[in-house]
Amino acid sequence: MTYVIVGAGPAGVVAAETIRKLDPHGKVVIVGDEPEPPYSRMAIPYLLIRNIDEQGTYLRKAPGHFEDSVEVVHGSVASVDSSAKSLRLSDGREMAYDALLVATGSTPILPPVPGIDGERVTTCWTLEDARKIAEGLRPGASVLLIGAGFIGCIILEALVASGANLTVVEMGDRMVPRMLDETCGAMLQDWCREKGVNVMTGAQVESIEHRDDVAAVRISGGREVEAELVISAAGVRANAGFLEGTGIELSGGAVVVDRHMCSSVPGIYAAGDAACGRDFSTGDYSVQAIQPTAVEHGRIAASNMVRHGSVTHQGCINMNVLDTIGLISVSYGQWEGIEGGDSVSLLDRDGYRYISLQFAGDQLIGANTLGITQHIGVLRGLIQGQFRLGHWKSRLMDNPLLIMEAYLAATQGA
Amino acid sequence: MSWTRKILRVNLTEGTLNVEPLNMQWAAEYIGQRGLATRYLFEETDPTCDPLGPDNKLIFATGPLTGTMASTGGRYSVITKSPLTGAVACSNSGGFIGAELKSAGWDMVICEGRSPSPVMLHIVDDKAELVPADDLWGKSVWEADKLIHQKYNDPQMRIAAVGRAAEAGCLYSAVINDLHRAAGRSGVGTVMASKNLKAMAVRGTLGVGNIKDPGRFLSATTEQKKVLAENAVTGQGLPALGTQVLMNVINEIGALPTNNMKEVQFKDANKISAEAMQEPRESDGKPNLTTNAACFGCTIACGRISTIDREHFTVENKPEYWGNSGGLEYEAAWALGADTGVGDLDTLTYANFVCNEDGMDPISFGATVAAAMELFEEGVITTEHTGGMELRFGSSEALAWCAEKVATGEGFGADLGLGSKRLCEKYGRPELSMTVKGQEFPAYDPRGVQGMGLTYATSNRGACHLRSYTVASEVLGIPEKTDPLSTDGKAGLVKAFQDATAAVDSTGLCVFTTFAWSLDNIAPQVDAACEGDWTPERLLEAGERIWNLERDYNMRAGLTGADDMLPKRLLKDAAKTGPAEGKVSGLDVMLPEYYELRGWTADGQLTQDTRSRFGLPA
Amino acid sequence: MLRSLNINPDKCTGCLQCEMACSFENEGVFNPAKSRIKVFSFHHEGRFVPYTCTQCDEAWCLHACPVEAIKMNRETGAMEVLDAVCVGCKVCTIACPFGTVNYNQSTGKVIKCDLCGGDPQCAAACPTEAITYVDADATGLDKMRSWAAKTDNATHAN
Numbered sequence A: 001m002t003y004v005i006v007g008a009g010p011a012g013v014v015a016a017e018t019i020r021k022l023d024p025h026g027k028v029v030i031v032g033d034e035p036e037p038p039y040s041r042m043a044i045p046y047l048l049i050r051n052i053d054e055q056g057t058y059l060r061k062a063p064g065h066f067e068d069s070v071e072v073v074h075g076s077v078a079s080v081d082s083s084a085k086s087l088r089l090s091d092g093r094e095m096a097y098d099a100l101l102v103a104t105g106s107t108p109i110l111p112p113v114p115g116i117d118g119e120r121v122t123t124c125w126t127l128e129d130a131r132k133i134a135e136g137l138r139p140g141a142s143v144l145l146i147g148a149g150f151i152g153c154i155i156l157e158a159l160v161a162s163g164a165n166l167t168v169v170e171m172g173d174r175m176v177p178r179m180l181d182e183t184c185g186a187m188l189q190d191w192c193r194e195k196g197v198n199v200m201t202g203a204q205v206e207s208i209e210h211r212d213d214v215a216a217v218r219i220s221g222g223r224e225v226e227a228e229l230v231i232s233a234a235g236v237r238a239n240a241g242f243l244e245g246t247g248i249e250l251s252g253g254a255v256v257v258d259r260h261m262c263s264s265v266p267g268i269y270a271a272g273d274a275a276c277g278r279d280f281s282t283g284d285y286s287v288q289a290i291q292p293t294a295v296e297h298g299r300i301a302a303s304n305m306v307r308h309g310s311v312t313h314q315g316c317i318n319m320n321v322l323d324t325i326g327l328i329s330v331s332y333g334q335w336e337g338i339e340g341g342d343s344v345s346l347l348d349r350d351g352y353r354y355i356s357l358q359f360a361g362d363q364l365i366g367a368n369t370l371g372i373t374q375h376i377g378v379l380r381g382l383i384q385g386q387f388r389l390g391h392w393k394s395r396l397m398d399n400p401l402l403i404m405e406a407y408l409a410a411t412q413g414a
Numbered sequence B: 001m002s003w004t005r006k007i008l009r010v011n012l013t014e015g016t017l018n019v020e021p022l023n024m025q026w027a028a029e030y031i032g033q034r035g036l037a038t039r040y041l042f043e044e045t046d047p048t049c050d051p052l053g054p055d056n057k058l059i060f061a062t063g064p065l066t067g068t069m070a071s072t073g074g075r076y077s078v079i080t081k082s083p084l085t086g087a088v089a090c091s092n093s094g095g096f097i098g099a100e101l102k103s104a105g106w107d108m109v110i111c112e113g114r115s116p117s118p119v120m121l122h123i124v125d126d127k128a129e130l131v132p133a134d135d136l137w138g139k140s141v142w143e144a145d146k147l148i149h150q151k152y153n154d155p156q157m158r159i160a161a162v163g164r165a166a167e168a169g170c171l172y173s174a175v176i177n178d179l180h181r182a183a184g185r186s187g188v189g190t191v192m193a194s195k196n197l198k199a200m201a202v203r204g205t206l207g208v209g210n211i212k213d214p215g216r217f218l219s220a221t222t223e224q225k226k227v228l229a230e231n232a233v234t235g236q237g238l239p240a241l242g243t244q245v246l247m248n249v250i251n252e253i254g255a256l257p258t259n260n261m262k263e264v265q266f267k268d269a270n271k272i273s274a275e276a277m278q279e280p281r282e283s284d285g286k287p288n289l290t291t292n293a294a295c296f297g298c299t300i301a302c303g304r305i306s307t308i309d310r311e312h313f314t315v316e317n318k319p320e321y322w323g324n325s326g327g328l329e330y331e332a333a334w335a336l337g338a339d340t341g342v343g344d345l346d347t348l349t350y351a352n353f354v355c356n357e358d359g360m361d362p363i364s365f366g367a368t369v370a371a372a373m374e375l376f377e378e379g380v381i382t383t384e385h386t387g388g389m390e391l392r393f394g395s396s397e398a399l400a401w402c403a404e405k406v407a408t409g410e411g412f413g414a415d416l417g418l419g420s421k422r423l424c425e426k427y428g429r430p431e432l433s434m435t436v437k438g439q440e441f442p443a444y445d446p447r448g449v450q451g452m453g454l455t456y457a458t459s460n461r462g463a464c465h466l467r468s469y470t471v472a473s474e475v476l477g478i479p480e481k482t483d484p485l486s487t488d489g490k491a492g493l494v495k496a497f498q499d500a501t502a503a504v505d506s507t508g509l510c511v512f513t514t515f516a517w518s519l520d521n522i523a524p525q526v527d528a529a530c531e532g533d534w535t536p537e538r539l540l541e542a543g544e545r546i547w548n549l550e551r552d553y554n555m556r557a558g559l560t561g562a563d564d565m566l567p568k569r570l571l572k573d574a575a576k577t578g579p580a581e582g583k584v585s586g587l588d589v590m591l592p593e594y595y596e597l598r599g600w601t602a603d604g605q606l607t608q609d610t611r612s613r614f615g616l617p618a
Numbered sequence C: 001m002l003r004s005l006n007i008n009p010d011k012c013t014g015c016l017q018c019e020m021a022c023s024f025e026n027e028g029v030f031n032p033a034k035s036r037i038k039v040f041s042f043h044h045e046g047r048f049v050p051y052t053c054t055q056c057d058e059a060w061c062l063h064a065c066p067v068e069a070i071k072m073n074r075e076t077g078a079m080e081v082l083d084a085v086c087v088g089c090k091v092c093t094i095a096c097p098f099g100t101v102n103y104n105q106s107t108g109k110v111i112k113c114d115l116c117g118g119d120p121q122c123a124a125a126c127p128t129e130a131i132t133y134v135d136a137d138a139t140g141l142d143k144m145r146s147w148a149a150k151t152d153n154a155t156h157a158n
């Protein structure tokens, strides 16, 4: 068997390792187009604040970890011939496969704004981006961040820590609208303002004019901000262009997979940010674009590549944790709630603490929290375990902070 | 070290808070908690002050071992001048708030003055603030606890509060912490309420460090925990049966005061004993006792967690009383039960819950009800006074009714809230009050356990068993058996116990450890934790110093040797049944001997010589 | 033979000796607020439940970590956080369905039970044997781990 994995991010790396374990004799090839050893994008913010060096971002630290067990190829896959079961790299090399994994992740998309391609504008997605940003970051530097979504907010922390003078422009009506409810998002915004970060919501960048030593950014409502560095974090698109011609089914640009992580074309699997996979809570198919999901996908896809049908995906639970200048927010599953479901929330605005729980019947299905970190993971346990809470539901409705107690009661009959 | 060396001073009148360094010179002499706080009280208050006036102070004090891994190292004490006795009050409590306060970085909190309106003291580590508590006033301890937890959304927060009884002026109000642990005696809760301080809420996340020799401390505490585990009382009796293990024992030796101490044995003792608490009930098949529970750091775990039968008349319409809460310990079971003649376990548990919920000392409450019952049976108190309730010995209804009345201070509850002494005086029969210095007796009849007569008479906080628990020796044979019916050697025994206990009460440890530990076991733990050299001898000396300081405070407050007196009933009316039949208390023999051993004058005054021997303040 | 912590809540008295032992071992102070084992108290039910990481087979925390900062100690079977590598992203704290990895704001890293390198201090300190350190087979671990299975993202065909 020859397994080829395209993309050396977390999804690809975990898949390769899993295959190696399940099929010790198969040939495993991992093709990646970035020059560095496989690394974690998630670690980039910590690189920016110099908590770690580049090595600190590497997915695997042991020297020779990959080379000893799989074949590592540097290169970019340009096309796939699914009927011939082969692929071609941009440098012309060709490669045959029995099973192929698309773990190519995604690429940031730039908003269609005049001047967005100027040299003071960058994304924050790769190590290369990180180097560029690090160069421009210094205390007092004026930085403008486009987008206060999850990725935007993740790097916001690092930008503030570097001492930059930061302005954030977000199109939506609140921060992280796809992760936090209105209360939570608004509190986060208050928090940022309190920490001296100017966050404009409901605002759009209209143009960027590149002057000598600054970029003049025009923002809707007639405002203008001068920035030495503009960072765009305004959405991503899956890297699936090279699959053109295979007839593979895509949704929003990402590969649609079934519950075995297999695409519409047999023998081709997909995982991570490039895959439109099953959501545990809704049963729908979507791109969650988070690291734990990439890892989970990689593992399950690998099992099925070795023995198709061996593992069925129940769906990943969507979950995020965000640290915004010391204020930690979390979301799980269906934090927006469902029609006909119950919900409870507890708010301490001054203390920046918030929790909201969403129920379907007496089961927990989603949660948002702010400023609460202890035993937070148990929310996952409660949601994914689909525990019937019985009378503990009313106790939670009375005091939603008793999540740990509810969990123990559900699992241990406490 | 192991002291945090920090005091929080709260001026309730001004609403100001200040941080002060702990007086380490005094700590070296008075250890901590009971001793050290008394030293501060002595220094800072006029002993003749009105206990319920702004000049009195209220001190929450931890010991150097509070919050450490030493077994039972979770204690704190509330020190003030008592409104019940007019003497120094020091009430010791377990639970968790003591350790929490220490973990927040405080050895002591000194509250002075009086707030113009209800407030709560809120402490989170080194941040402390006074918060308006108008919304908490008029609420029970349990309600206040819930509201405070809701307000701060922190299930880990530890809370001490006073209930409606204290607000209504009940003179034996307790400070209740962690819902059912009490700094129970002498009306320390009444003082707290008089200052308009409804509650103290504490969260400590700093931890307790500064251990002089951590390695030695760990091995010393581990070794001493083994001693507790291997001891029959602390290793088996107390965890399994609680202090209630004593009910049948004390009844058998004829020292279980019954019906306001008219008798010394109770026919229904076995129905309210530890063993009875483990019997499955008919209604739901569950026993009264759910489990035992520990205070912070305690490896004994004598605490009782109990339920009341849901169908019992006291709670059938009160679902909030259906869950588990702090159950009966011996003194409470005795006061609420034997002393009132009530032999119904559920009613006792209910009355105990009410005492916890609204902050009353169950010993003083039960004993006051017992006095009221005698007054009723004598025809002095009538249904006109009570509004219809017949206060008869043995009446469960009467007991439950009294608890509810005192809890709120309504109607006859106000009279009961005066305590036995003032109640009997008010109704013209002072001789029916079973008190010393105005404080009600606990559960050992001095006619059957002679040492306890002297213990009660000389206790610095009024009648109290915990000042020198000679029962250990006279009944249990710890450290060696003495004859409970004899007065021989009891003066020395009492003095030795008083001094040792004063030391233990000042360390942060629980006095129940002394069933297994002597100062020889405690000193190595203190020594490994605290700066300086702490030998058993030094601890004992500190204990004696503390005892004399308390006595000195009382004398300055206007008490005299004449207050070291037992009620006539115990001196004149002989025990009618049991092994002590025909006996009265031999206080007259023991007291002079005791004074002499203490180095006091024949009328019980401290001499200049004693003062200087212990370096007491002039 | 790997050993593991066996917790029997029925025996727990809520004394918190375990929390103090844990915090003292790991933080050098007696500080339940910094303990990796936590005793939950159920006042209404009269029950105390000590709770910490079961070093579960799934090791959600380990797999979720983007930088390999959580490693299994082969001798003890414990998932250990390598402080020097942890970047503090907290993903493990939301990934562990038992809620037993916690973020420590003062260090910017996470903390979890590491079995004290094979001599768990909580078990040593527990006076009632509510926490014991025993052969993995003999524990109720299977039961505890079956909750972990409930969180699995996959069902296995075989």
Ligand SMILES: Cc1cc2nc3c(=O)[nH]c(=O)nc-3n(C[C@H](O)[C@H](O)[C@H](O)COP(=O)(O)OP(=O)(O)OC[C@H]3O[C@@H](n4cnc5c(N)ncnc54)[C@H](O)[C@@H]3O)c2cc1C
Binding pocket: A006, A007, A008, A009, A010, A011, A012, A031, A032, A033, A034, A040, A041, A042, A043, A044, A045, A075, A076, A077, A078, A103, A104, A105, A106, A124, A125, A126, A151, A154, A155, A239, A242, A271, A272, A273, A274, A289, A290, A291, A292, A294, A321, C089, C091
């Ligand atoms: C700054 C930042 C912070 C983040 N923080 C978090 C966080 O806190 N929590 C969280 O859960 N998620 C976070 N994420 C998201 C997370 O990093 C992604 O979900 C995760 O990286 C997805 O993994 P993947 O393996 O699917 O894709 P990727 O990690 O993107 O890896 C895909 C790899 O494939 C390569 N590739 C693409 N096309 C080709 C091709 N044709 N040929 C060869 N190679 C190709 C790419 O260059 C890349 O190296 C963050 C992302 C960023 C950028």
Ligand code: SF4
Binding pocket: C053, C054, C055, C056, C057, C058, C059, C060, C061, C062, C079, C095, C096, C097, C098, C099, C100, C101, C112
């Ligand atoms: S911390 Fe949680 S996920 Fe990690 S090993 Fe322990 S129980 Fe498993």
Ligand code: SF4
Binding pocket: C061, C064, C065, C066, C067, C068, C069, C070, C081, C085, C086, C087, C088, C089, C090, C091, C092, C093, C109, C110
């Ligand atoms: S917080 Fe540390 S240990 Fe946890 S996932 Fe992030 S880097 Fe790994």
